[in-house]
Amino acid sequence: MISIKDLHKSYKMGDNSLHVLKGIDLDIDEGELVAIMGSSGSGKSTLLNILGMLDLADEGKYILDNVLIEGLNETTAANYRNQFLGFVFQSFNLINYKNALENVALPLYYQGFGRKIRQTKALEYLEKVGLKDWATHLPSELSGGQKQRVAIARAMASQPKVLLADEPTGALDSKTSNEVMSLIQQINHEGKTILVVTHELDIAHMCKRIVTLKDGVIVEDQKVDQVIVESHV
Amino acid sequence: MNSLKIIFDFDTWQEIFGSIAKNKTRTVITVIGVLWGIFIYITLSGAAKGLDNGFDQAFEDMAMNSMFIWPQRTSVPYKGFKVGRYPRFKISNVNELKKQIPEIQYIAPRNARGVFGGSEPASVVYKEISRSYNIYGDFSDYTKISTKKIYKGGRFINEEDQRNNRKVCVIGERTNEELFDEDEDPLGKYVRINNVFFQVIGVHKYLEGGGFETDGDIFIPFNTFRNIYNTGEDVDWFTIAAFDDADVVAVEKNVKDVLKKIHSIAPEDDRALGSFNIGELFNRISGFAKGMTFLSLIVGLATILAGVIGIGNILLISVKERTKELGVRRALGATPGEIRVQILLESVFLTIIAGVVGIILGAGVLAIINLATQKLSDFPYTNPTVPIPLIIGALSTMVVLGTLIGLIPAQRAVSIKPIDALREE
Numbered sequence: 099m100i101s102i103k104d105l106h107k108s109y110k111m112g113d114n115s116l117h118v119l120k121g122i123d124l125d126i127d128e129g130e131l132v133a134i135m136g137s138s139g140s141g142k143s144t145l146l147n148i149l150g151m152l153d154l155a156d157e158g159k160y161i162l163d164n165v166l167i168e169g170l171n172e173t174t175a176a177n178y179r180n181q182f183l184g185f186v187f188q189s190f191n192l193i194n195y196k197n198a199l200e201n202v203a204l205p206l207y208y209q210g211f212g213r214k215i216r217q218t219k220a221l222e223y224l225e226k227v228g229l230k231d232w233a234t235h236l237p238s239e240l241s242g243g244q245k246q247r248v249a250i251a252r253a254m255a256s257q258p259k260v261l262l263a264d265e266p267t268g269a270l271d272s273k274t275s276n277e278v279m280s281l282i283q284q285i286n287h288e289g290k291t292i293l294v295v296t297h298e299l300d301i302a303h304m305c306k307r308i309v310t311l312k313d314g315v316i317v318e319d320q321k322v323d324q325v326i327v328e329s330h331v
Numbered sequence: 332m333n334s335l336k337i338i339f340d341f342d343t344w345q346e347i348f349g350s351i352a353k354n355k356t357r358t359v360i361t362v363i364g365v366l367w368g369i370f371i372y373i374t375l376s377g378a379a380k381g382l383d384n385g386f387d388q389a390f391e392d393m394a395m396n397s398m399f400i401w402p403q404r405t406s407v408p409y410k411g412f413k414v415g416r417y418p419r420f421k422i423s424n425v426n427e428l429k430k431q432i433p434e435i436q437y438i439a440p441r442n443a444r445g446v447f448g449g450s451e452p453a454s455v456v457y458k459e460i461s462r463s464y465n466i467y468g469d470f471s472d473y474t475k476i477s478t479k480k481i482y483k484g485g486r487f488i489n490e491e492d493q494r495n496n497r498k499v500c501v502i503g504e505r506t507n508e509e510l511f512d513e514d515e516d517p518l519g520k521y522v523r524i525n526n527v528f529f530q531v532i533g534v535h536k537y538l539e540g541g542g543f544e545t546d547g548d549i550f551i552p553f554n555t556f557r558n559i560y561n562t563g564e565d566v567d568w569f570t571i572a573a574f575d576d577a578d579v580v581a582v583e584k585n586v587k588d589v590l591k592k593i594h595s596i597a598p599e600d601d602r603a604l605g606s607f608n609i610g611e612l613f614n615r616i617s618g619f620a621k622g623m624t625f626l627s628l629i630v631g632l633a634t635i636l637a638g639v640i641g642i643g644n645i646l647l648i649s650v651k652e653r654t655k656e657l658g659v660r661r662a663l664g665a666t667p668g669e670i671r672v673q674i675l676l677e678s679v680f681l682t683i684i685a686g687v688v689g690i691i692l693g694a695g696v697l698a699i700i701n702l703a704t705q706k707l708s709d710f711p712y713t714n715p716t717v718p719i720p721l722i723i724g725a726l727s728t729m730v731v732l733g734t735l736i737g738l739i740p741a742q743r744a745v746s747i748k749p750i751d752a753l754r755e756e
Contacts, residue, residue, distance in 0.1 A: 177666065191662075256663070
């Protein structure tokens with residue numbers, strides 16, 4: 099599903115250049131649930147941003163679902179994101195003046211679906227995350243765990259090939275973290291490829307594979323016995 | 332999605348309403364800026380138009396490019412003549428003037444009694460009532476220069492009256508009231524003017540602004556006047572109307588030059604001939620009205636521009652505030668084009684709303700002013716209107732300006748990379 103070869107990325111900070119990714123090779127198959135671990139500054143967020151086409155690599159090849167991603171401008175990147183990728187952020191990033199349903203329907207709007215279809219689909223995904231009854235609530239009326247579940251529903255609504263989660267439990271307590279991870283496991287169980295960036299070991303062990311980054315290179319890549327989280331939803 | 336489809340898409344507007352309604356206070360304040368601009372523009376230019384109309388109405392009974400010229404006392408010795416001579420205009424001057432100055436459309440010599448110091452007014456007798464009134468000897472062309480409204484199926488002096496030295500007269504509305512009973516029709520009746528019987532052919536309505544004329548004036552044919560008062564070839568003054576496209580100031584100067592030559596007046600003698608140039612006066616007043624219109628256009632446009640810049644400014648702040656939201660939208664697959672169009676449409680939408688409300692308010696104020704000034708007959712203000720093309724022009728100017736100014740925040744919105752936008756807290 100995802101294949102990257104010899105990926106390099108550096109940031110210019112004034113006169114100095116900060117080499118963040120120093121040649122990453124990674125292959126991820128369909129249906130995998132991969133945790134990307136590493137301390138801060140290890141380059142894991144940069145890697146995720148490049149995978150999410152929010153940022154461009156300096157060097158290297160990136161193939162997503164047999165499509166070579168190259169020569170991206172803002173518009174093609176936006177279209178790829180819309181077709182291939184779903185995002186879940188640490189700070190949820192729901193639009194605060196739109197209710198849960200409208201938030202979930204937003205990527206469908208940019209996919210060009212009509213109003214009726216958007217409503218139906220969005221409601222379907224809200225039901226999947228157990229928040230159908232909260233459809234008309236604004237984000238400010240939801241708890242952190244509920245917000246993240248809305249965000250996951252939003253990420254899933256566009257039916258992406260890959261779900262990219264950047265510290266999805268970073269702002270949540272352990273109980274709601276488990277709820278969210280349970281949801282992610284459930285979605286993965288249905289066959290979706292998911293990448294989770296985290297620095298928490300117990301969260302990483304809820305995935306099937308852990309890739310550890312340190313100073314811009316992969317230092318460890320191992321399959322793990324997945325800890326299945328009981329669903330409390 | 333191409334941009335045209337976006338504009339007509341209900342969902343686009345829902346997105347725009349969503350973000351506009353999100354911050355109501357800011358939206359209202361933004362809108363007020365442009366609203367005020369178009370309001371000022373509509374009110375000012377409507378008022379200027381009303382003033383213009385008012386002046387037009389005040390001068391409607393006079394030919395716009397007419398003038399009076401009369402002889403005074405010479406002040407420069409010339410060709411052996413001493414200072415202090417009183418030149419006399421002659422009836423033959425008319426042909427000379429017409430021949431030499433092609434810009435003259437009508438020229439009507441006039442004689443009068445009772446108007447200027449020294450001469451006695453005519454004594455008019457009907458049955459046992461006797462009164463004094465000013466009397467004028469007139470050509471029929473005079474009505475083409477200064478319109479006389481004639482009452483009750485009567486008429487003004489015509490060329491037949493002139494040719495046949497008819498003893499006919501047009502009397503004023505006051506004369507009518509004073510000499511005749513209320514239900515008596517004066518037309519066809521005979522009145523005695525200086526012991527000569529005249530038939531009444533018309534009653535003129537007194538119009539304000541006619542200079543020294545009054546509501547008691549009696550008009551008789553020029554030739555008849557000459558016979559009664561034995562004025563011979565003399566003319567008291569000329570009323571002259573130039574063609575519409577002529578320069579009245581130049582015509583006045585030419586007329587004076589010709590008359591000075593005929594009457595042996597020194598060319599540099601400015602005091603020998605008196606004149607009153609209605610055309611010049613009117614030009615000055617209508618120039619004032621035009622200036623008002625122009626001023627209101629400038630002021631209005633400047634105010635609109637300031638308002639639109641205000642919208643751009645507020646949207647710029649709004650874009651800054653919404654950086655994160657816009658980043659999320661782009662992460663979810665919004666193209667830069669879609670974001671740009673959204674911000675642009677927000678700008679255009681706010682501008683149009685402000686414009687329409689401003690126009691309605693301005694029209695309301697104009698209507699109120701019109702109602703309030705309708706009873707004031709001495710206030711030159713009639714029918715304040717703003718032509719539809721000007722309104723459409725103002726609206727489209729605003730839409731164009733709104734679009735142009737919206738480009739700045741729109742560009743700003745897409746110039747931030749989604750990754751940076753998402754990082755913003």
